[in-house]
Amino acid sequence: MEVIIKLNNLKYRYDVYQMFNIYYPLEEIKFEDNGEYIVSIDEKKVTFLYKDFYKESIIGDNIKEDIKKLIFSSLKELTGDYYPWGILVGIRPSKIALKYLEEGKSDEEIIELFKVKHLASEDKAKLCIEVARKEKELVNKDEKNIAIYIGMAFCPTRCFYCSFTANPIGGNKKLVNPYLDALTYEIREIKKYVDERKLNIESVYFGGGTPTSVSNEEFEAIMKEIYIAFVKDKNLKEFTVECGRPDSITLEKLESMKRYNTTRISINPQTMNDNTLKMIGRGHTSKDVIDKFNLARSLGFNDINMDMIIGLPGEGIKEVDYTANEILKLKPDSLTVHGLSLKRASILYENFILKKGIQIKKQDELSSMYEISRELAKSLNIKPYYMYRQKNMVGNMENLGYSKEGKECLYNIQMIEDKQTIIALGADAVSKVVFLEEDRIERFGNVKDIREYTSRIKEMVEGKIKLLDTLYLK
Secondary structure, eight states, X not given: OEEEEEESOGGGHHHHHHHHHHHOTTSEEEEOTTOSXXXXXXXXXXXXXXXXXXXXXXXXXXXXXXXXXXXXXXXXXXXXXXXXXXXXXOSOTHHHHHHHHHTTOOHHHHHHHHHHHSOOOHXXXXXXXXXXXXXXXXXXXXXXXXXXXXXXXXXXXXXXXXXXXXXXXXXXXXHHHHHHHHXXXXXXXXXXXXXHXXXXXXXXXXXXXXXXXXXXXXXXXXXXXXXXXXXXXXXXXXXXXXXXXXXXXXXXXXXXXXXXXXXXXXXXXXXXXXXXXXXXXXXXXHHHHHHHHHXXXXXXXXXXXXXXXXXXXXXXXXXXXXXXXXXXXXXXXXXXXXXXXXXXXXXXXXXXXXXXXXXXOOHHHHHHHHHHHHHHHHXXXXXXXXXXXXXXXXXXXXXXXXXXXXXXXXXXXXXXXXXXXXXXXXXTOEEEEEETTTTEEEEEEOOSSHHHHHHTHHXXXXXHHHHHXXXXXX
8 A cells, every 4th residue: 555645845755754654654655746645834834635634733933843743633533543652753752851851840841741742642751751760860971981782693593573684593604703703803902992991891782683693612702702801800780691582592601691790681582472483483482481581590690681572463462461471470670572663674574564464453452562561560560761762663652671670771771872882893783982071972883794894894993993082082
């Protein structure tokens, strides 16, 4: 299906597109003169026309906001669906609440602003306030404090919803050793830099991809390098390894993590329904999740995160409720609830949505599924501490991290808040240099292709250090 819009002023094309994309995320949205939806904008008012439906609004001080509000409210009436984030499309809505809090506004004033200015629900406003307060407690305030990210560019298999740099390891075995050699070089060079500049590492995050997708021996070797460079004798607050897929976790790898002072791990089922796991290409069962989780607990891991995804194809309230009950039995220390993001580069979008026509659940059912995840968090006695949103999320919802008090993932907060320099290592890893005094960010991205990364590693390191020096050699 196509959504064709006639717009008289293409200067506001993107603003109009954003609102239609909330209601029609799977459709192709075009702007043509023969459009059924007619949006007209002049200096005084904006009008919306579709068949017999007509709505208009006076333009005030913020023309883009007024355009969005009219289109959103019109589509809400036409479809009968309500999206509780209103016209907000940014990836960090809690920043809005934090700004209001810093201006001295009360909770009641902030809630009213969210409702009137952004057409967002009271529940979302309250959630933003809660997350903003937690982030404010933990967000970085010193340029010398940094985080380290290390990316593993391989996975056991490629999950169908994924569009990240995650090369299935089975068909890329010849690339593993050259990649690990290049990554080791980058780790050692950045260690030298961090030590020379006397930077304080607060957190280390080993993600990907799937760090545990390599062999026991390869994992042990790279963990030792990370430990020597960024963990040993450092004033570290947190060292996270995103184990991710249980089919890649072994006793030996968990023992390596223990040996090298890993404080936090993730074991991510996404769903506990075996039919769904098979369909999305996960390559493991729910029993594997339970077994590996219990194995990690038996080894003394007392800070374990689990992920679940809302909106997976074929899953409704019954399936999400089952996943929530199975996770509740395991009692993880933190939980990250993701809304399915239908990325155009994913196998899921190409093969299941476009070709097989699998339908995503309606908005009211998606809202009920999110409510199940909120009830799960309450039962686990964990509270929201960070949040971000993505484009093309089913139900236009949010990704939300919950944790026990004191077990918030510091790296996640710093990454979302953009207040701490993050030095990122590995293929497609993007370093972020934060100039706190200037309220400015500069980025340096490593190349995505593994072969290019391994052949150009010296160039990647030199470029990264050159950017870092613009901050740390001031």
